Amino acid sequence: MRILYLDDDAISRLTVSKIVDENYEIDAVETTTEFFSLLDKNSYDIFLIDINLNDSDIDGFGVLKKIKEKNLPEETIYIAHTNYFGQDWENKCLANGFSSYLAKPFIMPIFEKINKK
Numbered sequence: 001m002r003i004l005y006l007d008d009d010a011i012s013r014l015t016v017s018k019i020v021d022e023n024y025e026i027d028a029v030e031t032t033t034e035f036f037s038l039l040d041k042n043s044y045d046i047f048l049i050d051i052n053l054n055d056s057d058i059d060g061f062g063v064l065k066k067i068k069e070k071n072l073p074e075e076t077i078y079i080a081h082t083n084y085f086g087q088d089w090e091n092k093c094l095a096n097g098f099s100s101y102l103a104k105p106f107i108m109p110i111f112e113k114i115n116k117k
Helices: 010-020 032-043 058-066 087-095 108-115
Strands: 002-006 027-028 046-049 077-082 102-103
Touching: 002 010, 002 032, 002 102, 010 108, 027 032, 032 058, 032 108, 046 058, 058 077, 077 108, 087 102, 102 108
Parallel strands: 002 027, 002 046, 046 077, 077 102
Antiparallel strands: none
């Protein structure tokens, strides 16, 4: 499976990339420009998206909305990956179209459980 991961935090990108590298192909990017450029060139099974980006024009919810305009396969997985935690944030992410919610820090067993749903 192939993951496109958007997070403006370099440590998060490096950590997640190292954790999933053995089992998944991952492209981890810092900006929405890089993200959409790769999305236009490649196919992905999973989108892992930080909610709070250092971009004044768009956040993770806006990124998700733009992805979904591309009419990708129904089985595509959209995961909100964020420092915001708690049931309220999980509910907000799911209500806004994410398949799943994964609070930081990234924990591989929880990630794999999400992907088996």
